[in-house]
Amino acid sequence: MTTTPTETAPATASPLRRLLPGAPAGRDPRGSTLLRHLAVAVFAGTLVVLVTNQLAPYQNLQVARVCAFLCVTAGHTVLVGLNGQLSLGHGALMATGAYTVALTQQALDERAVRGWWTLPASLLAGVAVTALGGLVVGLAAARLRGPYLAGVTLAVATLVPAVTTIFTGVFNGEQGLSFPAQTPPAALGAYFQPERWLAWIALAAALLTMLLLANLVRSRFGRSLVVVRDDEVAARLAGIPVARTQVLAFVVSAACAGLGGGVYAMLTATVAPGKFPLDLSLFLLMAIVIGGLGSLAGAVWGAVLLVALQDLPGLLTEHLSLSAGLAQRLEGNLALAVFGLVLIVVMLAAPGGLQGGVRALTARLRGAVRRRPATRRSPDR
Amino acid sequence: MTAVLEVEALSSGYGPVPVLRDVAFTVPAGTVTAVLGANGAGKTTLLRTLSGLLRPTGGRVRYAGEDLRGVRVEHLVRRGLAHVPEGRGVVTELTVAENLRLGGLWRRDRADARRALDEVYELFPALARRRDHAGHQLSGGERQMLAIGRALIARPRLLLLDEPSLGLAPKVTAQIMALLRRLRDERGLTVLLVEQNVRSALSVADQGIVMSLGRVVTAAPAARLRDDDQLRHAYLGF
Amino acid sequence: MERFWFLTFDGLAAGAVYAAFALALVLIWRAARVVNFAQGAMAVATAYVGYAVVSATGSYWLGLAAAILSGLALGALVERVLMRFAGPGGPLNQVIVALGLVLVIQAVLGMIFGNEYRPAPAPFDTDALTIAGVAALSPYDLWVLGAALTVVALLAVLFTRTPIGLRMRAAAFAPEVSRLLGVSVGRMLTLGWALAAAVGALAGMLVVPTGLGLHSHAMDLVFVIAFTAAVVGGLDSPVGAVVGGLLVGLILSYVTGYLGPDTTPLAVLVLLLAVLLVRPGGLFSAARARHV
Ligand SMILES: Nc1ncnc2c1ncn2[C@@H]1O[C@H](COP(=O)(O)OP(=O)(O)O)[C@@H](O)[C@H]1O
Numbered sequence: 001m002t003t004t005p006t007e008t009a010p011a012t013a014s015p016l017r018r019l020l021p022g023a024p025a026g027r028d029p030r031g032s033t034l035l036r037h038l039a040v041a042v043f044a045g046t047l048v049v050l051v052t053n054q055l056a057p058y059q060n061l062q063v064a065r066v067c068a069f070l071c072v073t074a075g076h077t078v079l080v081g082l083n084g085q086l087s088l089g090h091g092a093l094m095a096t097g098a099y100t101v102a103l104t105q106q107a108l109d110e111r112a113v114r115g116w117w118t119l120p121a122s123l124l125a126g127v128a129v130t131a132l133g134g135l136v137v138g139l140a141a142a143r144l145r146g147p148y149l150a151g152v153t154l155a156v157a158t159l160v161p162a163v164t165t166i167f168t169g170v171f172n173g174e175q176g177l178s179f180p181a182q183t184p185p186a187a188l189g190a191y192f193q194p195e196r197w198l199a200w201i202a203l204a205a206a207l208l209t210m211l212l213l214a215n216l217v218r219s220r221f222g223r224s225l226v227v228v229r230d231d232e233v234a235a236r237l238a239g240i241p242v243a244r245t246q247v248l249a250f251v252v253s254a255a256c257a258g259l260g261g262g263v264y265a266m267l268t269a270t271v272a273p274g275k276f277p278l279d280l281s282l283f284l285l286m287a288i289v290i291g292g293l294g295s296l297a298g299a300v301w302g303a304v305l306l307v308a309l310q311d312l313p314g315l316l317t318e319h320l321s322l323s324a325g326l327a328q329r330l331e332g333n334l335a336l337a338v339f340g341l342v343l344i345v346v347m348l349a350a351p352g353g354l355q356g357g358v359r360a361l362t363a364r365l366r367g368a369v370r371r372r373p374a375t376r377r378s379p380d381r
Numbered sequence: 382m383t384a385v386l387e388v389e390a391l392s393s394g395y396g397p398v399p400v401l402r403d404v405a406f407t408v409p410a411g412t413v414t415a416v417l418g419a420n421g422a423g424k425t426t427l428l429r430t431l432s433g434l435l436r437p438t439g440g441r442v443r444y445a446g447e448d449l450r451g452v453r454v455e456h457l458v459r460r461g462l463a464h465v466p467e468g469r470g471v472v473t474e475l476t477v478a479e480n481l482r483l484g485g486l487w488r489r490d491r492a493d494a495r496r497a498l499d500e501v502y503e504l505f506p507a508l509a510r511r512r513d514h515a516g517h518q519l520s521g522g523e524r525q526m527l528a529i530g531r532a533l534i535a536r537p538r539l540l541l542l543d544e545p546s547l548g549l550a551p552k553v554t555a556q557i558m559a560l561l562r563r564l565r566d567e568r569g570l571t572v573l574l575v576e577q578n579v580r581s582a583l584s585v586a587d588q589g590i591v592m593s594l595g596r597v598v599t600a601a602p603a604a605r606l607r608d609d610d611q612l613r614h615a616y617l618g619f
Numbered sequence: 620m621e622r623f624w625f626l627t628f629d630g631l632a633a634g635a636v637y638a639a640f641a642l643a644l645v646l647i648w649r650a651a652r653v654v655n656f657a658q659g660a661m662a663v664a665t666a667y668v669g670y671a672v673v674s675a676t677g678s679y680w681l682g683l684a685a686a687i688l689s690g691l692a693l694g695a696l697v698e699r700v701l702m703r704f705a706g707p708g709g710p711l712n713q714v715i716v717a718l719g720l721v722l723v724i725q726a727v728l729g730m731i732f733g734n735e736y737r738p739a740p741a742p743f744d745t746d747a748l749t750i751a752g753v754a755a756l757s758p759y760d761l762w763v764l765g766a767a768l769t770v771v772a773l774l775a776v777l778f779t780r781t782p783i784g785l786r787m788r789a790a791a792f793a794p795e796v797s798r799l800l801g802v803s804v805g806r807m808l809t810l811g812w813a814l815a816a817a818v819g820a821l822a823g824m825l826v827v828p829t830g831l832g833l834h835s836h837a838m839d840l841v842f843v844i845a846f847t848a849a850v851v852g853g854l855d856s857p858v859g860a861v862v863g864g865l866l867v868g869l870i871l872s873y874v875t876g877y878l879g880p881d882t883t884p885l886a887v888l889v890l891l892l893a894v895l896l897v898r899p900g901g902l903f904s905a906a907r908a909r910h911v
């Protein structure tokens with residue numbers, strides 16, 4: 001599960017030569033890369049499915065949440081890490097996907113439209129609407145630089161939950177919306193664990209996202225992302241449409257966030273503004289930074305971290321037998337302080353994040369095996 | 382004649398890229414030394430290393446007999462070493478008066494700082510007239526005068542000048558060279574003058590150092606560089 | 620019409636705080652080319668300190684002084700310990716570090732003080748005085764307006780009339796040249812952060828009593844509004860920040876007054892996007908365009 005096919009090298013002094021179209025960028029075995037990614041996806045999928053068969057309902061729900069977050073973090077890390085656009089608003093994009101799915105599911109249910117395809121259709125609607133939102137923000141973003149983009153997306157994240165109270169008629173304010181929960185198909189048997197079914201759906205969404213992104217990153221467009229990040233002038237000289245690349249990156253990233261948000265809503269069959277606070281957007285950023293910016297494998301670490309962040313506080317206070325008042329104050333805050341601190345330390349000391357560490361470790365091991373110094377970063381692996 | 386600046390086996394560069402290799406020369410007190418060489422020869426890199434903006438990767442710089450290693454950039458001016466960087470180094474957002482004031486802020490002797498300021502205005506009447514204009518409103522020549530004038534407020538012993546003639550009209554360039562000559566003759570100022578404008582530089586310099594690809598390829602009295610055809614052809618290309 | 624005047628005065632008082640807070644953002648932006656996304660959280664932290672001193676000593680003024688002093692210290696600390704080392708990695712890294720700081724500060728405040736709103740009494744009456752039959756400013760509004768404008772004036776004097784202000788400006792505009800002229804650029808940077816955080820602390824002390832009270836998230840919205848104000852004025856311009864703050868205060872006051880408080884957040888977002896798309900350099904940007 002942690003070995004994803006795509007490794008993107010961290011920013012280095014001159015990735016340009018390797019990445020510029022026209023430069024000898026190694027072989028471009030598009031076909032074989034796709035096959036390899038597919039193989040890894042099938043392998044990871046089978047593994048997780050097998051694991052879910054052994055898990056209790058709550059644990060399966062955790063797996064499902066990791067998968068939902070993975071959709072978001074994977075898209076986010078591509079945008080921030082590879083394209084250098086710092087979005088602090090991905091929590092709001094998740095909310096967009098989640099509310100779209102909830103509204104679509106409600107509408108379909110009210111009209112008594114049923115069938116296996118209703119959920120995929122709703123999720124697709126969520127992706128589409130969020131991508132559209134991403135297009136709007138992305139268009140603004142392409143004209144903005146660094147702090148402005150971060151500020152605008154932060155404003156979006158801070159203010160969007162308020163939209164649900166302005167249009168209470170549609171979004172039902174603080175209460176939020178609920179819709180019928182997903183039930184396992186009859187073919188799986190009457191006693192099939194519903195949480196396992198949810199985990200499978202989320203897994204499918206995550207694998208699809210990872211597969212698409214992994215190929216995207218390896219494509220010509222993926223290389224353009226990095227060139228645009230490192231040097232817009234050089235990108236222009238190389239014939240890369242800078243603004244269009246940035247907007248498209250934002251749209252793709254938003255679509256992933258929309259899918260993740262939709263799946264996330266499906267898990268509880270509810271949405272409410274309280275689930276998408278400003279902090280969520282900051283957590284998402286924290287997750288991809290600690291996981292390793294720009295790395296899809298790092299996005300997996302990040303997704304796991306996010307679920308841990310949600311679940312850790314309860315565990316801590318349960319096992320430490322603290323006074324009620326203290327427990328209440330520590331709840332949530334302790335984990336947050338630790339992760340915030342880790343975020344800072346990672347940024348200052350190890351910008352490669354967890355995945356950077358893993359990469360360095362495997363490189364060293366392999367180097368030791370081959371009895372020669374490991375090259376720090378081989379261009380094609 | 383005592384040397385104000387002694388450079389031994391100096392090397393430096395940007396990150397892993399070496400630029401200066403094994404550079405050595407001395408600058409006698411009260412002289413103008415021209416550093417010549419083509420674009421990219423490493424002249425700017427040399428000055429930046431001398432004033433500590435770049436950390437040397439090897440070798441030594443002795444200024445007035447003292448090793449400069451470990452001396453912070455912002456303390457050099459207090460010891461009388463002034464560096465007017467390439468591109469003139471005027472803070473364009475500040476006014477002429479503010480730029481000049483900035484040059485003397487570190488000085489304890491406020492009275493002498495005032496006197497030095499008045500002298501600069503006397504030396505460059507154009508600056509006095511444009512006292513309250515912002516740096517970006519000045520012409521190229523005025524900016525160069527401002528940068529040099531600001532350095533003079535420190536009452537330096539050694540002035541490092543990086544291509545003062547860049548982008549200036551020949552007449553203005555000649556004025557600046559004449560000024561350097563005057564400062565040397567009247568105040569005993571020592572100047573290390575980086576120039577691509579070889580003729581102008583040699584018109585004022587006492588000795589010349591020719592750099593190429595980060596090395597000193599020749600050092601000779603300015604008169605010889607001017608007059609020895611062979612030397613001129615070989616190193617200066619005219 | 621009466622309502623209009625009331626909203627105008629109210630907007631000016633709120634705008635003065637946004638102006639001070641925006642000014643703090645501009646100070647750091649000019650000094651270090653980084654938007655301090657942790658400024659809201661830092662201001663909340665210092666406000667907690669301030670009100671802890673208020674409740675210990677019973678004096679609002681001691682508390683205010685404590686908040687401002689702790690702002691100075693916190694700003695210097697953040698620059699020395701964090702930003703200095705994040706800087707080489709680029710502005711993206713600094714923003715991310717600032718956001719990490721937000722998480723840490725808010726979590727630590729939550730752990731120490733709990734997650735409920737704590738009362739933050741105002742030093743003056745907050746009921747509006749009635750002048751010639753029109754409900755206008757309250758005594759507290761007057762204090763806020765006066766304090767914010769005093770700080771703005773003091774900063775203007777500091778930057779344009781004092782040697783240290785000249786050093787700080789030079790260090791921000793041309794760090795390398797400034798070092799060659801004997802300016803300790805690193806120290807100026809630390810000072811810039813300290814000053815900005817102190818101004819932020821004052822703004823925090825002023826704004827907290829007008830809201831629901833002390834809470835680790837009390838400044839979230841204020842930060843976004845102040846950022847908007849700074850952008851309206853152009854991030855580079857202190858005067859712009861002040862005018863932008865007052866302008867945004869007025870606009871939000873009218874929107875809230877005439878369309879209802881729920882619409883305020885949306886108005887902020889629309890305003891921010893509108894300014895950025897129509898005039899990215901801010902309303903007061905110089906004719907000189909920035910080349911990217
Ligand atoms: N900031 C820099 N980073 C990397 N290399 C540089 C930098 N500045 C200059 N160089 C390189 O150092 C060499 C010398 O440059 P420079 O000292 O500016 O030459 P000069 O002043 O003689 O024209 C050149 O090859 C140039 O490409």
Ligand SMILES: [Mg+2]
Nearest residue numbers: 424425426467
């Ligand atoms: Mg040069």
